[in-house]
Amino acid sequence: xxxxxxxxxxxxxxxxxxxxxxxxxxxxxxxxxxxxxxxxxxxxxxxxxxxxxxxxxxxxxxxxxxxxxxxxxxxxxxxxxxxxxxxxxxxxxxxxxxxxxxxxxxxxxxxxxxxxxxxxxxxxxxxxxxxxxxxxxxxxxxxxxxxxxxxxxxxxxxxxxxxxxxxxxxxxxxxxxxxxxxxxxxxxxxxxxx
Numbered sequence: 001x002x003x004x005x006x007x008x009x010x011x012x013x014x015x016x017x018x019x020x021x022x023x024x025x026x027x028x029x030x031x032x033x034x035x036x037x038x039x040x041x042x043x044x045x046x047x048x049x050x051x052x053x054x055x056x057x058x059x060x061x062x063x064x065x066x067x068x069x070x071x072x073x074x075x076x077x078x079x080x081x082x083x084x085x086x087x088x089x090x091x092x093x094x095x096x097x098x099x100x101x102x103x104x105x106x107x108x109x110x111x112x113x114x115x116x117x118x119x120x121x122x123x124x125x126x127x128x129x130x131x132x133x134x135x136x137x138x139x140x141x142x143x144x145x146x147x148x149x150x151x152x153x154x155x156x157x158x159x160x161x162x163x164x165x166x167x168x169x170x171x172x173x174x175x176x177x178x179x180x181x182x183x184x185x186x187x188x189x190x191x192x193x194x
Contacts, residue, residue, distance in 0.1 A: 003177035007038035016041040023048060032178045033082070033169065054161045062158050065094035066121055070128045070162040073108045077132040080170035082180050087166070123149035124159050131163045 009020045009030050019041055020030050037044035054060075055067060071087035092101040107116035113125035123146050131138050146156045172178070 001032050001179055001181075002036050004036070005039060006032075006035040008035070012038070014041075016044070019044050019048065032181075033173060036172060036176050036178050050165060054158075054165050060158055061152075062155050063094075065091055066124060067158065067162050068094055069104060069108070069113075069117070069121065070124055070159055071166050072105065073113065073125050073128045074132045074163045074166040075170055076108055077129050078167060078170040078174075080166075080173055082173045082178060083166055083170055085180065120149045120151070124151070127159060128163045131160070132167055 007016060009024065012020050016038060023034050024030050034044060037047060068087050068091035072084055072091060075083035075087055088105055091104065092098055095101050104116045107113055114122045117125060127142055127146055130142060143156060
């Protein structure tokens with residue numbers, strides 16, 4: 001599952017057990033990425049809080065599907081198949097249109113977001129690619145391009161945070177050897193519904 005020791009849910013206790021219970025999927029499975037944090041539960045708590053703030057906070061304004069597009073593209077650029085599959089499953093769920101989701105994925109895999117996205121969202125994809133690939137090359141002109149495309153500064157922050165989050169997660173997964181077979185396709189640490 002990973003190249004470091006993890007603690008399985010049935011072996012967890014205390015804070016880790018509580019975090020696992022909060023994060024488990026409907027079938028009781030805990031995503032492998034989350035189990036990679038087992039030796040430092042405080043990092044798992046922080047990870048879950050960050051994820052929920054970026055993707056599930058009611059203060060966000062961008063449509064969830066575009067955040068998923070940015071996640072797919074960031075993960076493609078960073079070479080993280082685990083997160084590509086996770087974000088793609090989310091994109092399919094948000095769009096509720098498998099053909100449209102596949103068309104977007106194909107365009108992103110080819111590095112041609114303009115063949116599947118409206119101009120506004122192409123700007124978001126270009127920003128995501130540049131920030132993921134060459135963060136030091138990003139400049140004010142890139143932010144200006146997003147504004148010109150129609151994003152306000154709060155929406156630009158949302159896009160930035162998705163790229164930054166997935167760049168972090170991509171490196172966690174790739175750097176610790178989290179296996180793709182431990183992936184839960186969607187929502188392992190989205191806010192639980194009561």
